[in-house]
Amino acid sequence: MSVSILVVDDEPDVAEMFRQRFRREARNGTYVLHFAYSGEEALDNRHLPQPHKWSARHSRKLLGGGAGRPSTY
Numbered sequence: 339m340s341v342s343i344l345v346v347d348d349e350p351d352v353a354e355m356f357r358q359r360f361r362r363e364a365r366n367g368t369y370v371l372h373f374a375y376s377g378e379e380a381l382d383n384r385h386l387p388q389p390h391k392w393s394a395r396h397s398r399k400l401l402g403g404g405a406g407r408p409s410t411y
Contacts, residue, residue, distance in 0.1 A: 344372045346380040 374380035
């Protein structure tokens with residue numbers, strides 16, 4: 339079973355950062371990454387599974403960083 343992750347950020351570099359960080363999991367089919375560059379675009383992705391509520395704090399924790407840039411970047 340794969341998990342869909344919807345990443346919403348207006349910075350194009352963030353999508354690449356997530357692709358790099360989760361490349362193994364994406365290749366194995368563990369995670370399916372989806373990207374939106376605005377809240378409006380994210381809401382228009384109604385064909386995607388309903389996302390869980392995540393905060394910026396959770397995404398920094400997932401990426402292995404603290405405040406500022408993630409350590410994996």
